[in-house]
Amino acid sequence: MQRTLVLAALSLLLLPAAHAHPLDPLGPTEITSAIEGARASGFDASYKVYGCDLVMPPKLDVLAWEADTAAAPARAASLWLRQPGNTSLSVVSFDVSDSSRPGKLLDQRLVPNVQPPMRGDSGESMAGLAAAMADPRVQAAVTARGLTMAEVTADYDSVGNYPGVVGTSPRQCAFEFYAAAGDNFYSRPLKLKAAVDLDSHQVLSVYDGHLAGDEVPPEAGGQMEVPVRDDPPKKFQISRPDGVSFTVDGNQVSWQRWQFHARTDWRVGVSVGMVRYNDTKASGESTVRSVAYELFLSEMFVPYQLDDQQWYYRTFLDAGEFGVGSDANELTAAECGGGEALYLDLHDVTLDGSLVTRKGIGCVFERWTGDPVWLHGEVCQPHQPCASKQTRAAVELVVRTVPRVGNYDYVVDTIFRLDGSIHFKVGATGIDAMKASTPHAARPGEMQHKAQMDQFRAAPYHDHIFNFRLDVDVDGQENELVLGKLEDYVPTGVPRPTMWGVQLEKASTESEGKRDLDDSIRHPEVWLVQNPESVHPATKNTAAFTLIPAGNLATLMQPTDPLAKRAAFTEHHLWTTPWSAAERFAAGDWPNQQPGGRDGLDIWTSANRSIANVDLVLWYTVGFHLSLIHISEPTRLLSISYAVFCLKKKKKKTITSESKIICINIYK
Numbered sequence: 001m002q003r004t005l006v007l008a009a010l011s012l013l014l015l016p017a018a019h020a021h022p023l024d025p026l027g028p029t030e031i032t033s034a035i036e037g038a039r040a041s042g043f044d045a046s047y048k049v050y051g052c053d054l055v056m057p058p059k060l061d062v063l064a065w066e067a068d069t070a071a072a073p074a075r076a077a078s079l080w081l082r083q084p085g086n087t088s089l090s091v092v093s094f095d096v097s098d099s100s101r102p103g104k105l106l107d108q109r110l111v112p113n114v115q116p117p118m119r120g121d122s123g124e125s126m127a128g129l130a131a132a133m134a135d136p137r138v139q140a141a142v143t144a145r146g147l148t149m150a151e152v153t154a155d156y157d158s159v160g161n162y163p164g165v166v167g168t169s170p171r172q173c174a175f176e177f178y179a180a181a182g183d184n185f186y187s188r189p190l191k192l193k194a195a196v197d198l199d200s201h202q203v204l205s206v207y208d209g210h211l212a213g214d215e216v217p218p219e220a221g222g223q224m225e226v227p228v229r230d231d232p233p234k235k236f237q238i239s240r241p242d243g244v245s246f247t248v249d250g251n252q253v254s255w256q257r258w259q260f261h262a263r264t265d266w267r268v269g270v271s272v273g274m275v276r277y278n279d280t281k282a283s284g285e286s287t288v289r290s291v292a293y294e295l296f297l298s299e300m301f302v303p304y305q306l307d308d309q310q311w312y313y314r315t316f317l318d319a320g321e322f323g324v325g326s327d328a329n330e331l332t333a334a335e336c337g338g339g340e341a342l343y344l345d346l347h348d349v350t351l352d353g354s355l356v357t358r359k360g361i362g363c364v365f366e367r368w369t370g371d372p373v374w375l376h377g378e379v380c381q382p383h384q385p386c387a388s389k390q391t392r393a394a395v396e397l398v399v400r401t402v403p404r405v406g407n408y409d410y411v412v413d414t415i416f417r418l419d420g421s422i423h424f425k426v427g428a429t430g431i432d433a434m435k436a437s438t439p440h441a442a443r444p445g446e447m448q449h450k451a452q453m454d455q456f457r458a459a460p461y462h463d464h465i466f467n468f469r470l471d472v473d474v475d476g477q478e479n480e481l482v483l484g485k486l487e488d489y490v491p492t493g494v495p496r497p498t499m500w501g502v503q504l505e506k507a508s509t510e511s512e513g514k515r516d517l518d519d520s521i522r523h524p525e526v527w528l529v530q531n532p533e534s535v536h537p538a539t540k541n542t543a544a545f546t547l548i549p550a551g552n553l554a555t556l557m558q559p560t561d562p563l564a565k566r567a568a569f570t571e572h573h574l575w576t577t578p579w580s581a582a583e584r585f586a587a588g589d590w591p592n593q594q595p596g597g598r599d600g601l602d603i604w605t606s607a608n609r610s611i612a613n614v615d616l617v618l619w620y621t622v623g624f625h626l627s628l629i630h631i632s633e634p635t636r637l638l639s640i641s642y643a644v645f646c647l648k649k650k651k652k653k654t655i656t657s658e659s660k661i662i663c664i665n666i667y668k
Contacts, residue, residue, distance in 0.1 A: 411426070
C-alpha cells in the first residue's frame with residue numbers, strides 16, 4: 001500500500017501527456033505548449049498571463065468516456081492574456097493534446113471592461129509597491145511616525161468597485177502599510193494606505209490617518225506564537241501497522257465504497273469530481289451509483305464593517321480576485337493527519353508565462369476520529385435474551401486544501417465517511433487584521449464596530465461568506481428540486497392537539513429554486529434533489545438527497561449597496577440552476593473591480609429557466625459574522641471558526657449502504 005502511494009504521488013507530480021482522466025489538471029508540458037502556442041499566434045511577451053485553465057471538456061463527453069462508449073475528449077488549455085493599459089482581456093484556447101509541440105489555436109475572444117485577478121507573487125504588485133514606497137507623501141507619513149522606509153512593509157489589497165470612487169479602470173491595487181519589525185506585521189498597522197495604478201505605476205491617492213510615533217503598535221503583544229500550556233495533554237499515538245486503506249490511480253482515488261477524482265485548480269483550490277458510491281446489498285449485489293459530477297468552493301466574500309477611509313473598501317471576493325489555489329499553503333504531515341498522505345501539486349504560470357509548480361496545495365489522508373459512526377445497545381429484559389451492544393468506529397478520508405489569502409488561512413475539507421456520507425467543512429483561521437486604535441469607554445447604547453485587543457490595536461468586525469457549487473447527479477443527470485415544508489396539523493383519534501407533517505412541492509423554475517433560511521425555525525423547510533426515474537422497488541421511494549442547512553447568516557446589506565450587486569450570490573442561501581458549462585463561479589468569471597450586474601447567479605437566474613427534471617446544480621451560500629467570538633487573546637492568532645450544511649440521502653432500509661449524506665459543517 002505504501003508503494004502505491006509513492007507511485008501515485010509521482011504521477012501527480014509528473015502529469016504525463018497521456019492523461020488517465022479527461023478532468024486531470026493541466027500538466028507542465030501542456031502549459032508550456034499553450035504558452036508557446038500563444039507566442040506563435042501573435043501574443044508576444046508584452047501580453048501578461050493572468051491565468052491558465054483546463055478547458056473543461058463537455059460533461060456528456062466525459063460521461064460517455066467513463067461508460068466506455070466514446071474516446072477521451074481532446075485536451076485544451078485556456079489562457080487569460082492582457083497588455084498593460086488595456087481594459088480588455090483576451091481569452092485564448094489551444095489544443096494541447098500533443099504537448100510536445102506548440103498548442104494549436106482553437107478559439108479567441110476579447111472580453112471588454114474587465115480586470116483579471118491579482119497575482120501577488122507575479123511582480124505586478126511588487127512594482128506597484130515600489131512606486132508607493134517612493135511617493136513623497138508616503139515617505140513623509142512614515143517619517144512622522146518615527147520610522148524609516150526600511151522599517152515598514154505593505155500588504156496588497158483589491159479595491160472593489162464604488163461608483164464615483166473606484167471603477168473598472170484603471171487597474172489598481174491598495175497597499176496598506178505596517179511596521180516591519182517582528183514576525184507578525186499585521187499586528188503593527190500604521191493607518192497609512194496608497195492606491196496605485198498597476199499599469200502606469202502612478203500613485204493615485206494616499207490616505208494618512210495621522211498616527212503619532214508613540215501610538216504605533218509595538219512588536220510586544222503581537223507576536224505570532226502560540227503559548228505553551230502549563231499542563232499540556234499527554235502524548236498519544238495512533239498506529240496504522242498495515243498502511244492506509246485508500247488507493248490512487250493518477251488523480252482518481254478509491255476508498256472503501258467511494259470513488260472520486262481530485263483536480264487542483266489555481267482559482268478554487270481542489271475540485272472533487274466524478275463521485276461514485278459502490279452500493280453493495282446484503283445479498284452481495286453491487287451497483288456503482290453516481291452521486292456528483294463536481295463539488296467545489298465557488299467564491300468567498302469577506303466584507304469588513306468599519307466606516308473609515310482605510311477599511312470601507314475591504315470587501316474581498318477572494319477566489320475570483322486572488323485565486324485560492326495559487327495562494328494555498330504547502331501542506332505537510334502536520335496538517336494532513338500526521339501520517340501517510342497523498343499530496344497534490346498545482347502547475348501554474350507567472351505573469352511572464354513561466355511555469356511554476358506549487359507543491360502540496362492539497363492532500364488526501366485517512367484518520368480515525370475516536371467517535372462511533374453507528375452504535376446501538378439494548379436494555380436487558382428478564383423475558384428475552386440480552387442483545388449485545390454493537391458499535392462501528394468512525395474512520396474518514398479527507399481531501400484538504402488550505403488557501404492563505406492575506407492574513408487568513410482557510411481550511412477547506414471534503415470528508416468521505418464509512419456511513420456513505422460526504423461532509424464539507426470550511427474554517428477560517430490565521431491572524432486578525434488589525435486597526436491601530438486606543439481604548440475608550442463605550443457610551444450607553446453606542447454601536448460597536450471592532451474588538452479592542454490591547455491599548456494599541458483593535459480587530460474590526462467582518463463576515464466570511466462562502467458559496468459552494470454542487471453539481472449533484474443523483475443516479476444520473478435528470479433531477480428535480482422538491483421543497484419539503486414542515487407544517488403543523490390537528491391529528492384525529494389521538495389525545496394530542498398538534499403534530500407536524502411534511503408537504504412536498506416541486507420547484508419548477510429558477511425563481512422557485514431560490515430559497516432562504518430567514519424564518520427557518522418557525523417555518524422549517526428541507527430541500528431534496530431527487531431522481532424521479534430511480535425508484536426503490538420495495539419502499540417506492542425515489543433516490544434523493546436532502547440539503548439540510550445548519551448555522552448561517554444574512555449579510556444585512558441594503559439592496560442599494562453596490563456590494564449587493566458585486567456579491568449578489570449572498571442574496572439567497574440556496575440557488576438552483578440548470579447545468580451550464582459557462583456558469584461556474586457565483587460572482588462571475590472576473591469579479592475584480594467589477595460593479596456587478598455583468599454575470600453571476602443573479603444574472604443567470606433572471607431568465608427564470610426551468611429546473612424540472614433537468615441536470616441541476618445547487619449553489620449553497622453559507623457563512624458567519626465574526627466579532628468577539630473570533631478573537632483569541634492574547635496572541636492575535638485565530639482558533640478555527642467553522643461554518644455548515646448537509647445533503648442527506650433518503651434512508652431506505654439499511655444504514656451502511658442506503659444512508660448517504662453530504663454535509664458542510666459550520667462550527668463557531
